[in-house]
Each structure stands twice: as structure tokens, then as C-alpha cells.
Amino acid sequence: MIKALRFALVAFGRDVRSGELAVLFGALVVAVAALTAVGFFTSRVSQAIRAQAGEVLAGDLRLESGRSPSPRYEAEARSRGLAVAHLTSFPSVVYAGDVSQLATVFGADAAYPLRGQLKIAAVPYGSAHPVSGIPAPGEAWADSRLLARLAVPVGGRLRLGALSVRVTAVLDYRPDQGTGLADLAPTILINGADLARSELLGPGSRATWSLLYAGPPAAVDAYAAWLRTQKSAAERLTDAGESSEQMKSATERSGRFLNLAALVTVLLAAVAVAMAARRYASRRLDLVALLKSLGASQRFVLGTTLTELVLVGLCGAVAGTVLGFGAESGLAWLVRGLLKTELPPPSLLPAWLGLGTAATMLVGFALPPLLQLRRVPPARVLRHDLAPPPLRWGLPYLAAAGALAALLYALVRDPRLVGYAVGGLFASALVLGAAGTLLVRVTRSVRGGAGIAWRYGLANVARRGRESVVQIVAFGLSLTVLLLLALVRNDLIDEWQRSLPPGAPNHFLINIPPADAGPLAEFLTGHGVAAPVLAPWVRARLVAVNGVPMQARMPRSDRGRAFAEREQNLSWAEALPPDNRVVEGAWWQHPDPAQPQVSVATEFQEELGLKVGDRLGFDVAGESIVATVANVRKVRWDGFRPNFFLLFAPGVLDASTGTFMTSVHLDAAQRPALAELVRRFPSVTVIDVAALLGEVRRIMDRAAVAVEYVFGFTLVAGLAVLFAAIQSTRDERRYESAILRTLGASRRTVLYGVAAEFTALGLLSGVLAASAASAIGWLIASRLFGLHYAFDWTVWLGGLLAGALIVGVAGTFATRRVVQSSPMRSLRDA
């Protein structure tokens, strides 16, 4: 074994020097670098995004309770190094002299908010600025609506129970003000120390005590796990991941883009590794036969092969990880400012990940052809046509693809994404293989009329048959990815950003009485706002599913409980609203009001375990309605338009006393009109989501840059496959060109022939790649990202041109040395 080790070390050094391992090593480095960079980056960013998403909770974790929570909770959290803040909220009537208004009072301690910042303004609906800290005892920050309704200026006094406070600022934004369309009253924030003095928190008060926690993700997760075992069912625990539908939707998508890029990179690199290993193995056949004739045992051959493979793997993993670290820093720099929190420090995890990737790829894709070397007949030294028994590619590669899929799953934890990426690439390879075989056959019959270079080139494509098909598959895959990248960059990201155009709604108006609907629309259009689309809005409680009362089938999760226990916002619609997509069942065509139907959003359906056909019982203002689930909708919450977990078919709720809601876009100049709106339509509640909208848009913009950067790796992986495919026939080409030149062909003729062959292969692969890219693009857009996808004929043109140019030029360029080398030497080396 020592002999084998020594020999392997020498051979490895030699192969490195001679460039034999370049493609294999390069493909491995690209895969490891992409995976470590993206894997590590996404985990860091998702941690940071989680912290940022925590803004919506004003902490990483939030416990809400109808009673003052046990002091044990806080003690435990502090012992685990978590920061804790207290927030108490309750509805109360606020007085300004004799004028009163129902408001929600928030009493906070100095630590509030743990994530995000409060924003205050000097005048109602004025421009706001972030602020640290909370109002001092005896002071209050009230929102514009409250001040407008009470007609109190900043500096005026308000009375809350026994407490008198002076308004020192307009409260513009609380990180945890949320966008849930609960019956939002105007808000006022006071110092927690004043709560007792207000004497409003006596027995029977409808207060909510919130404990906010923040800290390192692992500590928060561990504490959340502990708290879940301790808290009572009535206490509701929310983490940042489930806080805001809009934020979650945006970050999930950016994470998916990044993961998709990493997945495709790794899969492509695996193809490159497989191709490079195949060539490396085929180039070692003669050496192995010679070693065997000189007395080397199979064990020796196996030992040297494995040792070299381990060395390649180790060096590839180290180089890839180092590159990955560097790339990750670049990525972090690119998205600087995206995250308000500092990125967590790097850990050793990506190094292990790199090693795991390298090992899986080498064992899965490089080992099978290299293991075949063991079976090289030693008589090959005398008869060059003797080769090891053909490798049964199917099983080992299938196993390898499985192992790789498992590794990728462990990384991204998104079975659908992994399924689409692995399945898509596999299906593309199959289709490319089948179509390639067909096209190669066609070339046999079309080459008659062409000039000598084309005849020679096309003859080569046809003659090399199997190799040509393998090359078409490889070129096709890399071109598919290159075209997809162009599509993704130009279409998907644009489309995604278009889903949130500059004029996206930034204010929700809710609680619009039917009588106010017309005048309100007039008021808005009078202030230059586009005519709003009013959605009917009814509050109702879900009481039973299939006749079983909710108390008897209470969901386990807090979110599910909230769905089951709290009043829900219902609406109705005749047509499927924009931003909604039916994923199960069908949208109603001519619904019969006597047979009530309801459409549920996926979140609602999943939490409550519903299916199409279930009968949901609702209590709508005392009236009982049973509706059948007609379909399940996937809602894009980041569109900032009124959307509902529950939508009824028209005619069912029309009679219920409801209100309307709408969303409008108001620019800075139009905002002051809100003060008048609130005065003229006192029952209408205005919710400002401009800040949240800005956050979501910022995430999108930065994430788009990050995605393009990561796709750079995919591009390199695609080029690695291209290069590996070109290399795969290099030796054969060298021999052929030597023969042709010996027979009198000029270098130019041979080079034109090679160019013709690669251009033909490129054209064939380009056509196939354009089809594959369009199909995958459509699939990714519609299935994974829920975006509209328009077929683009320029992809076909791009495919043809890119195929002919990239493959033609790169192939010719890469083989030009082969053509130029002395025929004498080529023939002697053959």
C-alpha cells in the first residue's frame, strides 16, 4: 500500500504539472466554491434577515398573553443571555378635554423595541425620522389619526384613565405595528412606568402582555423550544419567521433564487466532474495496462487511483472553500446595507460542507469510471483496442445523483426546489440525448452538398455518434443554463420587481362603511389618487369544520390557533383577484348563493389541515353560514393589495353588514390629505405600510444583485461543462488532424473542419437548449416563484447564436493547438 501511496503522490504531482487534472479539479473547485459561498451566505443572510424580519415583532421572538406572563420566563431568557423587553397594550378611551376617542394604548419599557426603530414626526402626517428610546414618564407619542380625531397638536395634553400625559411627538411607525387588518384603533405609546398610574390595568381589563426577546439565533431557538414546553395554551408565541407575510414572501423568494443558483451550479459542476473524470480515466488506460504488464496488481491500481482521487478531492475542497470564503465576502459586501444587523461571523461549517460536496461528487461521478481502470486488460499494451468492460453508467450515476440530491436537500431544505433542479437537469439531459441522437442521424444525410470543411466537420459529428450525443447533451446543458440565466436575469428578476412597481399601494384603508364608499372614492380621486378598487370586508369567526366544533379540533400551532380562535376577515369576489393562484380545486364560474362556497389561502388550509370539499361553519355577526371549500389559493402577499385568507363566492355574504377596504398609493405630497380624510371619514382606519413596502423593495433590489453574483458561479460551471465536453474528444481529434495533415490537408482546412464540427454541434445544442430553457423558465416562473412568464422568441435566436458562437469559437480555440501540433509527434504519441 505504501508503494501505491508513493506512486500516487508522484503521479498526482505529475498530473497536476501536466494539466491532466485541470478540468476535474476546476469543476470540483467551482462546485465547492459555489456551494460554500452560497450555502454559507444564505445561512448568514437568512439569520440576518430573520433578525430584520424580527423587526415586525420588535424582537426575534414574542410571547403574548392575556395575563402578565410568569416571571420565570424572563429569568430563564436572561440566564440564556437574551435581551428582554416588556410591552403592554390595551384598548382605552383617550380624552382631550371633553373629546374622546377609542385608542390602543401601548406601554413599553426602555428596552423596547429590541429590533427595528420607532419613527416619530413633529406634526401629524409630517415627515418622520427614526428615534431611539421611548417617551419619558409623563409623556406620550400619539399617532396622526388619534391627534387628528382629537384635534390635539403636539405639545397638547391627553388623559388616559387617571394619567395625564403631554404629547411630545407624533408616533409615525412602530416596527411591530403589523399589517394584519385587525380592527385597528389609533395608537398611543407611553412609558411602561406610567401604566400603573393610569389605573387602567385592573381586573377584567382587556390587556395583552407581550414579552419580546432578542439574541443569537441558536439561543433564541433553544429558548423558544423551552418556552413552548412551559407556556400555557392561551399564551401565543410568534417567531420572526412567521411574522409578516409580505416580508416572508420577499425573503423566501430571494433565498430561493440564491439556492436555485447554487443548486444548478453544483449539478452542472457534477456533470463537468463526470465528464472530466471519464476523460481522465480513458487517458489512463494505457498507463494502467503498462503498469499491469510490469507487474502492478489490481490493488495497486485501485490504491493509486483512490489516493489520487482523495488528493484531488482534498485540494479541490480546500481551494474551493478558500475561493468560497472569498466569494462570500464579496457577496456580503454587495448586499451591505441590505441588512441592518451585522452578519454573524463565519464558522467552520462551510469547510465541512465543501469537503462533503467534493467527496460526494468524486465518489459519485468520478469514482465509477476510475474504478473501471482496475479492470483494464494488461494485454492492451499489445492490442490497443482492448478496453475494460463498459461501465454500466445507470446505477452508479443514479446513486450519485441521489447522494447529491440528499446533500443539496440538507443544504437548502426545500424538497420542491431540489426536485425541480435535479429532475429538470435529468429530464433535460434525457431529452437532449434523445434529440441529439436524432439530429446526429439527420447530419448523416445533409452533408452531401457542403464544402470540404463542412463535409469533414459534419462527417465527424455523424461518425463520432455516441461521443457527439454526449457532447450535444453537455453543450446543451451548459447552453440551457446560460440561456436560463439570461432569462432569469432579464425576466424573472424584472418580473419580480415589477410585482412591486413604484406605484404599489402603500396605505390600506379599512372599515369603510358602505355609505362612505362613494364619497371616499370621490375624495381620493379629488386628491389625484387613482380610483380605488373597494373590496367588501366582513368579520367572522370559524366555528366548525365538517360539523366538528373548532374547540374539538384545535390546531397545535399558535398560528393555527389564532386562525381558529380569532375573528377572520372575509371578503367575496366573482373573479380570482390578481396575486392569487388556484393550486387545488377550481375557481367558481356561476356560483349558486344557495350553495355557499369559500376559497381558502394555502396558509389557512395548511394550518387547519383543510381540503377541497370540507364544509366550514362560520359565525357572521350572529348568523350561521356553512360554506364548502371550493379551492385553495396561493396568495402573493408581497403585492401589497388587499388579500384575504378566506374569500366567498358572491351572493353569500352580501346581506351581512360589512364594510369595505382598499389599498391606495399616496406619494409624499398626497400624504397630508390623510389628515383631512381621517376627519371627514372618522370610521375609516388608515394603515400606513409605506415603511414595510420600502423594506420589501430594498430586500428585492439587493437580493437581485446577490442572485446575479451567484449566477456568476453557475456561468463558470456551465463553461466548465463546455470545456470538459470539448476536451472529451481532444485526443481523437489530435490523431485525426495528424492523419489529415499527413495526407496533405492544410492546417487551415483541418481547422475549418474542426470549426464546422463545433459550430454544427453548437447549433444543434443551441436549438435544443432554447427549447429546454423556455420550458424550464416557464416551470420555474410559474411553479416556483408564482410569476407570469411570457415566451420569448429571442431565446431561440439567442440559443442558435450562442450555440454557434460559444461552442464554435470555444471549441475551435481550445483545439487549435491540437491541429497545430506536429503530425509526426501526434502520430508517434498515438
Add this chain to the structure above:
Amino acid sequence: MQVLESRHVAKEVSSPEGTLTIVADVSFAVERGQSLAIVGPSGSGKSTLLAILAGLDLPTRGTVLLNGTELTALDEDGRARLRAGHVGFVFQSFHLVPSLTALENVLLPLELAGTDGAPARAREALDRVGLDARRRHYPRQLSGGEQQRVAIARAFVARPDLLFADEPTGNLDSATGARIAELLFEFNRELGTTLVLVTHEQTLARRCRRVLSLDAGRVVADVAGGA
């Protein structure tokens, strides 16, 4: 004393046209230190017989004994072990490892056999073929004749009992070929290495003590050479 014996060796392969006989019932023995040429027209089965005699391939029927060991009863590794200690090769197309220097190529069999003092012996062997000065050169920097001399040094460096040569002068001009043949026979004489060579060339065949003629896989003549 016999160093190599072929007993009723036959090699058949299946082809679309049916079973094809490449070597048919070949029996002969070679004494230690002897030189034997296997001659015959193209396709007569010379190279296949050489592969079987050297344990590179297995016969369909019959046995081969090398130094008294039944080669055909061993598995591939067993045959490789036997070759490592007792057999050397010289090929028509030299088969030098292109990424190794001349010296490293000569070192190969010694390293595989785990021989002590390998570098010194390899240099000695290279010196013996007149190429010590070119020891750091790669095969592509050497002429065909020089490459074959390196191959001969590699074949003899482990002092094998038997040397198989497959058309050793086939790729060389006559003058260079003659020098190479001279080297082979020198080693045969000096080290007592048994020489079994396959050749087309009558002049080379005649230098062997014995000439075995094959036609269509059968021995058609077994005569004394001119040596």
C-alpha cells in the same frame, strides 16, 4: 532447464461469424537463456500468443508454465506478481510513460517490485544503453531509437528471467533497429535472460537460436535460427 512452456494453448473468440480461432493447439518449451523468435504473417496470432505466454491474456484452452509455475492457474494479480519478479517487456510503440523522465520510466518496474537501491540501478541501466546523459529528458524529447533504448533499460533493470519483445524494431529505421537488436542480444548473453520476441523481420528472427513460425494460429515450423 525450461523457463517457459506452452502446452496445447488455444485462443478462440466469438464473432458475428461464429467462433474465431486465433491460436490453435500450440505446444513448445523454451530453455533458460535461449532466444526464440515467433514469426508469421499479419493476423497469424503472434501477438496473441505472446500475450498468453506473458500472462497478459488467458488462453481458452491449454496451460502455460513460467519458471515452473502454472501461469494459467493464477488470477490476474497472481500473474502480475509473477511478471513483476521475472518478466520484462519491450514493445513496438515503446510504451514509455510520457509524463515521466527517462530515469523515472526505468525506475517504474523497480518501484513496483519494491526493490532496494532502485535509483542507482536505474541509472546504471540507462548508462548501459548509453542514455545516462538524457536521464532527465521526457520521452517526447527523445528520438524513436532513444525511446526504445530507454524501454530496453526498463525491461532489463529488474534482471528478469524472461524478456518478451513485441516487434521491438518495427517502428525504427534499419540502422537504429539493428542497434536495438544488438542491445537485446547483448543482455540475453550477459544476463542469461531468455528472449522471446515477435517479429516480422527475418534478419532479426534469424539472430535467435530458434524460430517458431505461425500461420493461422498454428505452428507451421519450429527451426533453429542463425544464432
